[in-house]
Amino acid sequence: MPDHFETLAIHAGQDPEKTTGAVMTPIYQTSTYAQASVGQHLGYEYSRTGNPTRTALETCLAALEGSNFGLAFASGMAAVDAVLRLLEPGDHVLAGNDVYGGTFRLFDKEFSRYGLRFSYVDTSDLDQVKSGIKNNTRLVWLETPSNPLLNITDLKGIADILRAADRPPYLVVDNTFATPYLQQPIELGADMVVHSTTKYIGGHSDVIGGVVISAAEEIHNRLGFLQNAAGAVPGPMDCFLVLRGLKTLAVRMDRHASNAYSIADFLGDHPAVLEVRYPFHPSHPHFELAKSQMKNGGGMVSFTMKDGASAAHHVAEMTRLFTLAESLGGVESLIEIPAVMTHLSTAGSPLEIEPGLIRLSVGLEHVDDLLEDLENALEAYK
C-alpha cells in the first residue's frame, strides 16, 4: 500500500469486509465468536481479548506512527495506566514537569502507592533530563508540545541521552497534542507513543479512547497481555468513531494550525496580552526546534493576560464561539483556565500552573469569526 499519511489514515487496516464487501469497517457488536471445533476459531474468541473493529483501529494507528504494534484502550488514562504496569516496585520514572494533569494524578496518587518513584523536570532542557536520570530510572515520560505551556522537547536529543545510559530507560511520548500527522516520535527514537484518541484523533468530541503504539514487538506483547488481563478496552462502537475521525485527521490538522497561527499572531500584538505561546510563532522560545520536529504548530494556543487571573477568568467567560470547557482537539473551539480546570490536580505541587494562563483549543470555524470573538472578549482590557 502507498505509505502517505493521508492514504494510510483512510485505508490501513480497513480493507473492504470480506463476506459482504462493506467498504466501511463494520461495528462488530459481539462479545464472543463461534468455534468450529474446540479451540478452532478465526482469530477471535472473546472481545476483551480481540474484536475486529478494534483490530482495524489498532492497525491503522500503528501504521500512522510508523509501527506495526498498536493497542487500543478505553481512554487515554487507561493507556497511560497500562504503560506504567510494565514497571516493578522500586523503579524510578522521570517525567516532564508539565505533563497532563490526569497523568500526574495517576503517578502521584496511585502508582506511588505501589513502590514506583517519580521525579519531574523540564524535559525541554536536556541537561535537566541528563542529571535527572538515576540508576533505577526505567522510564522517561514526556509530552511535546506540553500541556498547557506548549514547551517543545528535543525528542532525538532525549533518545540519544537515554541510549547512552547503562540500562536505557524506555522513552514514552504522549503525542496527543501533536498527533502522528505533525510528529512521529518512534522515528525519532521513542519506545512507546501514547495518545488520548479522545482529542484530535477522534476529532469530534464524541468519544473517549486511548492507544499505545510500541516500537518493539516484545513491549507490544507485554502490553497486549496487560490489555487483556486488566481489560480496559474500548467497545466496537467507540473504535468505529475513532476510525471515522481518523480519516480526516490530516486535513483537520492543517486547518487547526492555520487558524491557530492567525490567532497567536493576533494575541501577540494585543495590548491586553502579556505573552502568547504557540510553537510555530517566531516568539516561541523553541521555535526552531518545533519547526525541525513538527510538520506544523498544531491547534493549541496559550496566553497570559497583563491583568492576571481575574482578567483571564473574565475573558474565558466572555467568548461566545470559544466554549468554556475542558478537553481539546475537536472541530469546535474551546477556552479554559488550566489552573482551576484541567490542571487543578497540580495545585500546590511543583507542577502548578500560573492562574492567569488561558488555553485555547482552536477549532475549524472560520478564522475571522474566531478572531472577532476574541477581540470582543478582550475589549475591556485594551
Ligand SMILES: *Cc1c(COP(=O)(O)O)cnc(C)c1O
Ligand atoms: C486528555 C489527555 C489525556 C487523557 O486522556 P483521556 O482520553 O481523557 O483519558 C492524556 N494526555 C493528554 C496530553 C491529554 O490531553
